[in-house]
Amino acid sequence: MTTTQQHAQQASVVPARNPGMPLDLDWIHRVHVNRSAVERRAATLPTRRTVKKEWQAAWLLRAITCIDLTTLMGDDTPGNVRRLCAKARQPVRQEILDALGFNELHVGAVCVYHNLVPVAVEALQGTDIPVAAVSTGFPAGQTPFELKLREIEASVQAGAKEIDIVISRPHVLTGNWQALYDEVKAYRETCGEAHLKTILATHELATLRNVAMASLVCMMAGADFIKTSTGKEPVNATLPVGLVMTRMIREYFDRTGYRVGFKPAGGIRTAKQSLDWLILIKEELGNDWLNNTLFRFGASGLLADIERQLSHFVTGRYAAEYHNPLA
Numbered sequence: 447m448t449t450t451q452q453h454a455q456q457a458s459v460v461p462a463r464n465p466g467m468p469l470d471l472d473w474i475h476r477v478h479v480n481r482s483a484v485e486r487r488a489a490t491l492p493t494r495r496t497v498k499k500e501w502q503a504a505w506l507l508r509a510i511t512c513i514d515l516t517t518l519m520g521d522d523t524p525g526n527v528r529r530l531c532a533k534a535r536q537p538v539r540q541e542i543l544d545a546l547g548f549n550e551l552h553v554g555a556v557c558v559y560h561n562l563v564p565v566a567v568e569a570l571q572g573t574d575i576p577v578a579a580v581s582t583g584f585p586a587g588q589t590p591f592e593l594k595l596r597e598i599e600a601s602v603q604a605g606a607k608e609i610d611i612v613i614s615r616p617h618v619l620t621g622n623w624q625a626l627y628d629e630v631k632a633y634r635e636t637c638g639e640a641h642l643k644t645i646l647a648t649h650e651l652a653t654l655r656n657v658a659m660a661s662l663v664c665m666m667a668g669a670d671f672i673k674t675s676t677g678k679e680p681v682n683a684t685l686p687v688g689l690v691m692t693r694m695i696r697e698y699f700d701r702t703g704y705r706v707g708f709k710p711a712g713g714i715r716t717a718k719q720s721l722d723w724l725i726l727i728k729e730e731l732g733n734d735w736l737n738n739t740l741f742r743f744g745a746s747g748l749l750a751d752i753e754r755q756l757s758h759f760v761t762g763r764y765a766a767e768y769h770n771p772l773a
């Protein structure tokens with residue numbers, strides 16, 4: 447096996463699912479965030495490691511396996527979701543994979559609106575690529591609670607194995623942690639075996655401390671993943687927010703022994719950005735998190751640039767964009 451293959455294929459151990467715990471308000475109120483320290487540390491992350499040549503190719507292949515390949519547009523149709531699913535099955539052109547010595551590679555999941563779950567489930571039959579549905583009135587979450595529960599139920603029934611819910615931002619902004627906990631716990635129960643990702647929409651939470659506290663409450667309520675953003679806020683996944691959230695994941699693991707996953711989402715479009723995020727995960731959470739059971743990118747356009755960089759690694763030149771159509 448070449449270095450690229452060894453590092454891209456590092457086995458992932460399936461961690462025990464986070465069962466949640468009672469709401470611990472003392473722990474939540476003790477949370478503090480030093481914004482300038484966070485910003486300083488986040489600024490150094492992209493400069494801490496240089497990943498070049500076959501190492502870079504290996505990290506990019508790993509990044510692909512962690513993508514929730516996403517389309518969340520008003521003009522989504524069964525046709526473009528089927529094309530996205532074809533890309534999810536074969537994310538990189540075969541000749542590039544052959545040159546890198548890979549037979550098979552696929553993304554972490556395909557993420558769509560509820561209406562398109564059946565189309566994606568059918569298009570991914572015969573693979574183990576899960577379908578994720580955004581839910582609970584995504585992206586703003588301003589719909590009645592009962593409807594949100596029914597929406598989750600309907601997506602699970604349609605075959606979604608992962609449910610990406612949006613939290614009610616007003617609960618955070620008013621410091622109503624009990625309401626946030628109860629809400630997320632109800633979502634987790636409604637999900638059943640489907641995995642629950644809780645989208646914080648961090649740009650709408652006002653402070654990094656709120657981001658940290660909301661992360662903790664979601665994990666206490668049983669979230670399998672905490673996710674930064676919907677992709678629809680004016681600012682989505684940023685490294686400072688990622689740093690705060692991963693530190694809370696670490697604290698939760700130290701206290702409970704359960705590993706909760708992390709999903710930055712929104713605005714991640716370049717191979718370089720994907721490397722920055724992988725470095726953050728390696729530095730803050732370690733190798734256990736560097737696989738798609740505990741780490742995902744929510745991204746609609748990232749794959750195209752990664753494929754372009756891999757093609758450059760293999761051929762020594764950049765392919766024109768039309769050679770790497772996304773969907």
Ligand SMILES: O=C[C@H](O)COP(=O)(O)O
Pocket residue numbers: 516518557675676677678711712713714744745746747748
């Ligand atoms: O969860 C995924 C995001 O909606 C994708 O955002 P993006 O289109 O900026 O990559």
